[in-house]
Amino acid sequence: MSTIVLMTVTGLGLAALYFLVASGLSLVFGLADVLNFAHGLFLSVGAYATWWAAGNLPGAGPDGWGFVLAVAFGVVAGTVVAALVELVMIRPLYSRTIEQVLVTVGLSLAGVAALQAGFGADPRPFPRPSWTQDVVTLAGARVPLDRLLLIVAAVVVLGLLLAFLRWTRYGLIIRAGVENREMVTALGIDVRKAFTLVFAIGGAAAALAGALSGVYFGSVSPTSGASLLIFAFIVVVIGGMGSVSGSAVAAVAVGLLQQFVNYYGTSGAGDICVVALLAVVLLWRPAGLAGKAATA
Amino acid sequence: MTTTPSALFKRYWPVAAFVLLAVLPYSGITIPGLFDGPINSPGALQVLALCLVFGGLAAGYDLLFGRTGLLSFGHALYFALGVYGTDILITKYGYPLPLAALLAVLFATTVATALGAVALRVHGIAFSMVTLAFGQVGAILVARDPGGLTGGEEGLSLDASGLPDALVGVVNTVNLYWLALAYLTLVVVVLHRVAQSPTGRVFAGLRDDERRIGVLGLDPYRFKLVSFTLSSSLAALGGVVYLLLAAGASPHVASSDLTLTLLVMVVLGGPGTRFGPVLGGVLFTYLDHRLTDLGSSGAVDSLPGVLAGPLSQPLFVLGTIFILAVYFFPGGLAGLGTRLTALRRSVTPAPRP
Numbered sequence: 001m002s003t004i005v006l007m008t009v010t011g012l013g014l015a016a017l018y019f020l021v022a023s024g025l026s027l028v029f030g031l032a033d034v035l036n037f038a039h040g041l042f043l044s045v046g047a048y049a050t051w052w053a054a055g056n057l058p059g060a061g062p063d064g065w066g067f068v069l070a071v072a073f074g075v076v077a078g079t080v081v082a083a084l085v086e087l088v089m090i091r092p093l094y095s096r097t098i099e100q101v102l103v104t105v106g107l108s109l110a111g112v113a114a115l116q117a118g119f120g121a122d123p124r125p126f127p128r129p130s131w132t133q134d135v136v137t138l139a140g141a142r143v144p145l146d147r148l149l150l151i152v153a154a155v156v157v158l159g160l161l162l163a164f165l166r167w168t169r170y171g172l173i174i175r176a177g178v179e180n181r182e183m184v185t186a187l188g189i190d191v192r193k194a195f196t197l198v199f200a201i202g203g204a205a206a207a208l209a210g211a212l213s214g215v216y217f218g219s220v221s222p223t224s225g226a227s228l229l230i231f232a233f234i235v236v237v238i239g240g241m242g243s244v245s246g247s248a249v250a251a252v253a254v255g256l257l258q259q260f261v262n263y264y265g266t267s268g269a270g271d272i273c274v275v276a277l278l279a280v281v282l283l284w285r286p287a288g289l290a291g292k293a294a295t296a
Numbered sequence: 297m298t299t300t301p302s303a304l305f306k307r308y309w310p311v312a313a314f315v316l317l318a319v320l321p322y323s324g325i326t327i328p329g330l331f332d333g334p335i336n337s338p339g340a341l342q343v344l345a346l347c348l349v350f351g352g353l354a355a356g357y358d359l360l361f362g363r364t365g366l367l368s369f370g371h372a373l374y375f376a377l378g379v380y381g382t383d384i385l386i387t388k389y390g391y392p393l394p395l396a397a398l399l400a401v402l403f404a405t406t407v408a409t410a411l412g413a414v415a416l417r418v419h420g421i422a423f424s425m426v427t428l429a430f431g432q433v434g435a436i437l438v439a440r441d442p443g444g445l446t447g448g449e450e451g452l453s454l455d456a457s458g459l460p461d462a463l464v465g466v467v468n469t470v471n472l473y474w475l476a477l478a479y480l481t482l483v484v485v486v487l488h489r490v491a492q493s494p495t496g497r498v499f500a501g502l503r504d505d506e507r508r509i510g511v512l513g514l515d516p517y518r519f520k521l522v523s524f525t526l527s528s529s530l531a532a533l534g535g536v537v538y539l540l541l542a543a544g545a546s547p548h549v550a551s552s553d554l555t556l557t558l559l560v561m562v563v564l565g566g567p568g569t570r571f572g573p574v575l576g577g578v579l580f581t582y583l584d585h586r587l588t589d590l591g592s593s594g595a596v597d598s599l600p601g602v603l604a605g606p607l608s609q610p611l612f613v614l615g616t617i618f619i620l621a622v623y624f625f626p627g628g629l630a631g632l633g634t635r636l637t638a639l640r641r642s643v644t645p646a647p648r649p
Contacts, residue, residue, distance in 0.1 A: 035421045037556075092623070097421070098367065102563055102622045105556050110615025117606045230432050230552065237425045268440035275429045279414050282426060 005141035007259055013147035013216065015255025016154030020209035021232035022239065022247040023161060024202020030178040030242020032195045033097050037104040038085060039206055039232070040225030041111040042078045046207025047126075047220040048119060050074030054127040062127030070127075074211045075204050082203020086196050094192070108226070115222035123221040126214035146216050153212055154251075157205055161244050170197060178242040231258075234274060238281050240288030250289060253277070310484070310571070317477055320344075321470045332589075338469040342541070343585050345469070345476035347578040349537050352480040354561040354577030356530035359487055361559065362567030363496070364523040365503030367424045369555050370411075370431030374528035376438065376550035377404035378535020380452070383545045384445050387455040393463075397536045401529055408528030409521065416520050419506075428552060435550040446545070453544035463540055472541050479537045483530055484574065490526070491570075499523055503568070560618045566630030575629050584610050 025039050053060045053073035060070040089107065093099045132146040165171035173194050177184045184191055206225075213228065214220045231254065239250030254274050262270035281289065305312075321336045331340040353375065360366045381400030385391040391399070415426040441448035456464045462471050490496045498519045501509045509516050539545060548554065557580065565576020587610035606612045625632060 029421070033421070035424060089619070099622055099626070101367070101421070101424075102559070103619055105559060106615045106619040106622065108615075109553075109556060109560070110612050110619065113609035113612035113615060114606050117609045117612065226552075230428060233425045234429050237422060237429075241422075266440075266442075268436050268442075271436045272433050275433045278426065278429050282418055282422075283414065 001139075002141035005139045006143060007263055008256065009138070009141075009143045009147050009151070011256040011259030012252065013150040013255075014259060015251040015253075016150040017209050017213055017216070017228060018232055018235045018255055019154045019248050019251035020157060020205045020212070021228055022235040022251055023157070023244050024198075024205045025232055026236045026239065026241055026243060026247045027174065027178075027198045028202050029236065031174055031181070031191070031198050032090070032100075033095075034090060034100045034104070036202070037101065037229070038107040038111065039104075039202065040229035041108055042082050042203040042206040043210040043213070043225035043228060044112070044115055044220070044222060045081050046074040046078035046210030047214045047224065048074075048115060048210075049077035049207070050211040050214060051124060051126055051220055063129045067127070067129050071208070071211045075207045078207020078210065079200050079204040082206070083196055083200040085203075086199035090199070091192065091195070112222045112226065119222065121222060123219035123224075126218055126220050128215045128218065132215055150212050150216060153208065157208070158244070158248050161201070161205075164201075165244065170194060174198060231274065234278050237288055238278055243288070246289050314477075314481060317348075318474070321473060336470070338466045341469045341473045343582065345473040345541055346538075346585070347581045348473070348476040348480045349534055349541060350558075350561065350581040351574040351577035352476075352483040352537075353531060353534045354558055354565065354573040354580075355480075355483050355487055356527050356534065357555075357558040358562045358567055358573035359490070359499075359523060359527040359530070361562055362569070362573065363487075363491065363503060364499040364520060365506075366520060366524065367421075367559075368415075368427040368524070369424050369552060369559075370415075370427030370429075370434075371528070371531055371558055372550055372552060372554040373411075373431040373434040374404045374408055374531040375535045375538070375554065376434050376545075377407060378532030379539045379545045379549045380438065380446055380535075381532070382536050382539050383452050383454055386458050387452060388445060390458060393459055397533075400536065401532045404532030404535075405525060405529040408525045412521050412524035412528070416517055416524065428555075431550075431552055431555060435547070435552065438547050438550045446547075449547060451544055451546035454539060456543070459540075472537075476537055476541065479534060480574065483534075484571075486526075486530070488570065495519065495522065560614065562628075564618060564621055564628055566628030569628070569630035572628050572630030579629070580614065583614060587613055 021039065021043060024042075025036060028034050028036050028039075050070050050073065053070040054062050054067065057070065057073055060066045060073060062070075085104075085107065089103050090100055093103060128146070132144070132149060134145050135142040136145060136148070137143075165175055173184065173189055173191070174197070177191050177194055181191055209228070210220075210225065213224060217224070235247055235250045235254050238254065239246030239248070254277070257277060258270035258274050260270070261273045262268070265273075321341060324334045324336050326334045331337075331343070333339050335341075335344075357368075357371050360368050360371070378400055381403055382393075382396045385396035385399060386393060411427075411430050415423055415430065418426060438446045439448060446452055462468055463475075490499070498509060498514060501512075502516055502519060502523075506516050509519070535549070538549070558577075561576040561580045562573045563576070564580060565574065566572025621628065625635075627635065
């Protein structure tokens, strides 16, 4: 029993990481039709900025409020990079989908290489607050706190995103834009402002995922974004592009499936099951679980 | 029809280029700056052969991307099936090379048909993501080393004892070079034949407007599957040549990065053109090697620190060139000639009648 609880919490922790990456990816794709390969770069930027801030930024450190400040710095860095990428590189190629994908591909290659040049190719030990290594007893299982931290962070982000999409004017524009961008443009609303906003939100969520993945894995490396990104893509396709709640459901399904099969089957079998799940969902509902419809 | 020398050249220059490449190993000239040794030294031939193989691979990938309009992110899977399939059959089971290569290519073709049948049920970017996921399974399988077959992170070096003598050893690099040239020629000829055939015209139609093909009463799904399967088996064949050239398999060949570099090669060269992707593949591979050498030499270190770091990373330089190419040279290298001609026409005054 205690094993099952531990596995469930670990699976949900993984799902939280997937969700943080996938939610931004899904919104960007749903609204702007951009398959963003550079999203993994935002994650790495967030992770490295947090790592740098914890060591160098005055007031920030590896523990307590200092760590919160370091993570905030990382999230701001990820947001700024994402907004800049949209403004400088994606916007000139508006409505040329393939070129936009190509630019993000080039950016992901060059960005990872730049990070390697700046910080070295080897993983760096990540400063994590000591309390994240403590365990609590939950339904008879001893659960490390870092997993709970991941889950709480993802739930908070999910709540914030849904509230933003449902109750603010820009949320309304984004939801409408995902459903029918031409109509929104025809009504005289500049959707491109919403593009920048969605990129910034996605960048912030991905940077948070980067910082938290540093806490969870204990290290950061330039390629850590790329490996999470592929599973985030799978989550986006399963959940339905443009749907935040669909991404959340799909992330939980993928995280739990991967964790349990990897534990009870051979290592690696879980990853393959996830791809099989993707194939099944696509054959059954080609538009994903939530389809390209409502975002909230 | 008169055959002026320039018309003859226009028609037969690919043949001339082929002959030139075929006799290249007989010349011992040294090109300073381009290669470290004379052009027929094993080192230079090895790099050239690698360039030719990737030229062929990029051209095969272009059958999907540039000619049929399918953006696949899982092409590395079929290349890796060729590399690892042949390697495992030779090294672990002691098959002779021709049989192992044949079985590996057939297996890769079968896998491509099955996975393509699933992936092509979705369209556009969703197709790209599904192929990416399938490709990732290949990368995971290779890394996890099932049954001790793939060697995991270490890779699997090729057992040379079962190979024909002509393909083993540094002295015989020239034979591998000719093999690579033969592969490239095969790919180019096959693609040219396909492009001239009715099927090739349907591919072009699919790229331009899929609905129109459907209205004409043709089944887009079947044609896309044919393109996908053909392109994948060409990639698997390239994998066999690459295996012999690299004398082993490494997990990198299955990674999604390999597909991304193929995409970069095609876009740099000019998607959908006859020789653009080949040119892109050759240039990219050459620059990748050359920049790695330069990065580890002192030439870059003398630059100021801010520049030296990124410039020692070949992928940073190539990624940046690629991004610039997407903005400023949408047709790639192959489109450059037409653009320059148009530019020259626009700046020289038109002749008065």
